[in-house]
Amino acid sequence: MPESTGKPKSAAASGASIQLENLTKVYPGNPNPAVDNVNMEIKAGETVIFVGPSGCGKSTTLKMINRLIEPTSGRIRIGDEDVTGIDPVRLRRKVGYAIQASGLFPHMTVAQNIALVPKMTGWSRSRIAGRVEEMLDLVGLDPGEFHDRYPRQLSGGQQQRVGVARALAADPPVLLMDEPFGAVDPITRDHLQDELIRLQHELHKTICFVTHDFDEAIKLGDRIAVLRERSHIAQFDTPEAILTNPADDFVSGFVGAGAALKRLNLTRVRDVGVVDFPTAGIDDPLQSVFDLLGSGAHNELLLLDRNRRPYKWLRRSDLARAKGSLARAGTLVADTVTRDATLRDALEAVLTDNAGRVAVTGRRGEFIGVVDMETLMNNVHELLEADRLEAADQQHRLQEQHSRRTQQEQEGLGGAGGPEGVPGSRA
Template identity: 85%
Template sequence: MPTPAPDEGDGARAATGATIRLENLTKRYPGSSEPAVDSVNMEINAGELVVFVGPSGCGKSTTLKMINRLIEPSGGRIRIGGEDVTHMDPVKLRRKIGYAIQSSGLFPHMTVAQNIGLVPKMVGWSKARTAERVEEMLDLVGLDPGEFHGRYPRQLSGGQQQRVGVARALAADPPVLLMDEPFGAVDPITRDHLQDELIRLQHELHKTIVFVTHDFDEAIKLGDRIAVLRERSHIAQFDTPEAILTNPADDFVSGFVGAGAALKRLNLTRVRDVEITDYPTVTVDDPLQEIFNRVRASGTNEILLLDRRGRPYKWLRRGDLMRARGSLARAGTLVNDTVTRDATLRDALEAVLTDNAGRVVVTGRRGEYTGVVDMETLMNSVHELLEADRLEAMENQHELEEARGEQTRQAQEGVGGAAGGAGGGGEERA
């Protein structure tokens, strides 16, 4: 199984993903008449993010945990990067596979730095290399190393804990990352941002990620491919989100897709794929008169106020500035929600509708302002998706009618041929 050596030099190459192959993977528990997981066969490509989704109790988490042998298989094989790891020392195997779970699973008595550096330390990295990696990972997940290095988990928000959990899972640079409902215990807004962060990380790192969720919308948003699982982890459909949304394999899969498949496709398009416009901005350090002049010069009725780190803070209207009386402390409306470039159009549309202002601010990895997406842009994208679905449905219907016509023609020719043959035989007999 390919994994990077604990190279002390600055030129250590980051590990990319490894293929995962499950061959007749089975789990039976004593006393149970049926297996919990029954002969799963699956190949996950290197660098691919695959999501397991299915009803509670279908065996998706059990299947995931057998990959790193937290649960020992009763039968079958697991191959990672071509190597059979079914009988490998499970402790050594787990040190080569990242693992992130719900509620982060951080050790409460360890600092953030100690949590992240745990696996590199266990696999023999030097203190200097481990410390460097901790700083690198905090920066990678969007947390200021200077601010969070010495904190304890109890001093972090739920979203920050999950970011540290992902950083710890990736610290030893494993080719494979397993994620068992990692964002299930946080609020919806934080969950959206964590999903966006994972998408951004995957664009940079190209790990092989297996992700378990019960939320089909999350599966659509994150997955390169989705495995919809029935009971005992039987695969109902294993395909791209687009294919599952447009051509569900059966009624069971259709039940997961649910109503509004066209609108669910908004989860397949990212904010970075549409027009992000610039907007007039000022900072909290700008003099009030200069801010007022900027509003008048911009030709708009409002302007975006940024804090000292360049992050969106408030929307200021002309009337707010007239009433400011020398201070912006009580002026304007706080920016309640933002999206990143990796957010989906559905996230952006929800933010626009929640804010009821016709636009949403787009931010970078540290929350800095990068632009604005407005309602008109989002609605144009919705109309384009609906029109594409309409045309595809018409094309499918046309192909179906042609196929039926061809079947009818062949049937008629067959009947005609049979009748002709019967007639010819009669003449011979006569």
């Protein structure tokens, strides 16, 4: 199935702006606020990441937006509405919420979990049924296969996809995500991040996302809020600006070493070009595979399964071991990336596979093309060269500033005193 290029039919609501004004939370018995006087404006359709050390108040700040935690003082505006004083249950039906480990109700099927908020909102049965199928398709799960399953019958990554589908089911303008991918393995986490990027391209919601992982923040965020203790904002800027110009040592500590390589998280596979690659199906006659390898410029091809998903890399030398069945030949595909994956993801996949290329797949895992090591390394060199030039320009600017200060100091000394230029001297 080709990747979707537009919004789902019922995804009419795009994002809404969020404004936090002097938002504060003080817990009883604690003299110091957990969140202290936070002011922040988040644009409609923007993905903003809250990142900071454990206990700094980032999750508390997030939960005050939908009033799972009631603010002690301050104001919250979503769009043109002040939501500080409205019924919190009504507010939460208008704000999607996804948490770590999905938070699905174990006694409900996938369909019942997704239908929960639309049902509470009063949607008709037919509208809910259509929305459930639409949301499952949107997050890359086959409705026929997953509709009646229970959470215990799903993998961790599948549960998180259902959790996101449930959060988006009632078409809210705002989606709050509290470390939603923190409980899954790294490979699944990368794919879930790519899925969120793809969804945001289609839906244009306003997303507030909490993480302690700065690499995840760089990959997902339009802007990043680096928070100190009590949610004081150390820097609120684009990933590029924070990587190239951290505000202070605290922010630099989050950036860490290898800022140039971290910038690989800012470029997507779709931005560098995906190229064609010869393929064959697992059920193709062995002779046709021989002919394809013998006639092409490549000495290898990609074997696809019955759903056109990458299955094995097959070289000419493997055919001698085929013995009438392609299932016995070739090397299993170790990893794939989507077009929304970052260059860092792609580079890691290429290095893991150790064959100079990685397969690129669509939303259902179907093969699209490949991206190769040469393309990736060219982009790495361009980033490193850009960093080198920026560093040289910055050094030049610092030298000019130092020269101007030195000249001004010398001129000041020369004009402050008598003929000898000594302060207080007399002719």
